[in-house]
Amino acid sequence: MKAAGIIVEYNPFHNGHLYHLQKTKEITGADVVVAVMSGNFIQRGEPAIVNKWARTKMALLNGVDVVFELPFAYACNSAEVFAYGAISILNSLGVNWVVFGSEAGDISLLKKIAMHLAFEEDEFKKYLKIYLKEGHSFPKARELALKRVSKEDIEFLPNNILGVEYIKWILRTNSKIEPLTIKRVGSLYNDPNLGSGSFCSATAIRQNINNLELIRDKMPPFSYQVLMEEIESGRGPVSLNDFFEFFLYRAIVYKDFLKEQFDVKEGLENRFYKHIFSSSSLEDLLSKVKTKRYTLTRLQRILIHCLVDSKVNQKTLLSTKPYIRVLGFNSRGKRYLNSIKEKVKYITKLDSYIMKNPEYNSLLELEIRASQIHALKYKEYHKYLQLEFKQHPIYIPSRE
Template identity: 40%
Template structure:
């Protein structure tokens, strides 16, 4: 069986995601789709709207056949780290291709971008270093360096666009690790990744769906933009009295930790640099809600997303030492599968490049321990029971109980 890989967050899964999975399978001529999905904390430093098990159910009902968890260390990393972890897992799972959505929709321009940087690497790296020293954020420094090369008329992708950026890093990661996995891309349809409003007749962004809910506390407006299964699962989550994940509801827990730990301990948390722990501590003392806290901490040097990653690590207690103990992914954590996915595993199980983990208690690894710990923190803030990683088996197909949250 031939498998194509995709990298997802499904926060939550919407109609555009269904299109992506369907087209990925079609354009690569694959038998199944394998997805690598972030757990309960995401790449932009945010808690997931609903937990990983619920998003697994959404995925299996709408086009994904096998779902593996991207470990916390990669799921909450900046784009190059996120991409490397995901591609390593897809490669280990035996995918012959991977497919990403992009604003470009043309794999050729991404290949050209890689050639451009490779042929002008010294200029590129010097420009990145100089921009960071001037106080430019890392993502903007990368784009500035890339545009310096692109202005020479060499062509390539527009790396100011969020999906293009991730797609570029997926391809760069595959090249770096020496994988034979073949890249492909499809045109992203509908609303821009960052668009935060809903308009009938278009495919909404996950950002717009979440904002709609948090501004109204109602799921009614989002139902036209998500598959039926996603809608049913969101309804079940709400009816069970669980909180949808966002920083406003998580902030009281975060603030408590910041004030308890103090600047000296915060300095050991991953991504905390240059004394920003003092500003974070003072802002937490001064502000009882999340938005004014963030407006106090944000600066030209630190993007909103970068600060949110710091806060995620503070919330979960993820230190530099812990991150240093986690190297390349060392296992494939199975979250769910369809019957076709099960058949693929039966066929390929002996040739997988990493151990397959279906029971958390059966494997010991610092990354897995961190995923379980992060899930417990997430459960505390959303009102779930803790320990779900030990009590939840991989989801099979879309056969699940309507009482799954109670």
């Protein structure tokens, strides 16, 4: 079966995602669409508003055929590590295409830039360093360095950056996957405005989560329905602020709670220690700790990794092959999974046998911890602390 891969977060699934999915089917003519999806924490360094099982349901009900998990350690990470994790999984699956939305919508432009990033990393890093030293913020310095190296004029918007990273890893891993891009419609990735049309960003939906009538038009009905069910059952909406108490608790009990944590370098620790007990909210704390180099998103990721006590190392992640875990599938997806089972070792249900497998266990342990922490914010949290072990993949028979 010819498979098209997509890399998604669906936080939550909205009309823009549906457009991306339909276009993917249209331009590839694939037999099956396979999604690699973030779990309970997303790339921006936030908890997903509803958990991965609900978001898998949204994906399947809207026409995705199989959903695989992007492990926590990769999902809640820089664009580079996020992209590496997702492309690795699509490589293992052997999909034919990867189709992603980008602001540019021009695959040859993105490819050119990715080539420079893939094979001229030293030069890129040299300029990155120079621009950082000049006092530019990290995103700005990256943009300037890439422009300098590639001599291309492109706006380095979030989805362009991710797209370039996908292609970079396709090139670096000698992958046979063909990258395709669709121009994003409607608003920008993190535009907080809902606007009047039927498209808006997931950020805008999350920010209006308490005014459900407003967001109803922006989501396919199935997706809205799942979101409602989750909220009514007390399993959401989960937000980063909900975890401030736990972060404080950690800081109370462990004076050096940031030691050896993900992406924390000297100086940052001290700013955290200085302000942690005198900030009125997580937002207030982050605004005090923020610098040009440490953007809000990056700080949020640090905070989440600290909460999970992940102690992951980006270099190690970039030389590890993530596990392949099925979160859900429809009838077509079932046939696809059958067709690949000889050559791909995928996990359908966690058990003690799998947990003991040294190939998977450190990434899976983090995944479980992250999910348990996410669950602590559900109303009846005690029911969901073992969900990762109890839950079977979601199966939704296709209406074919």
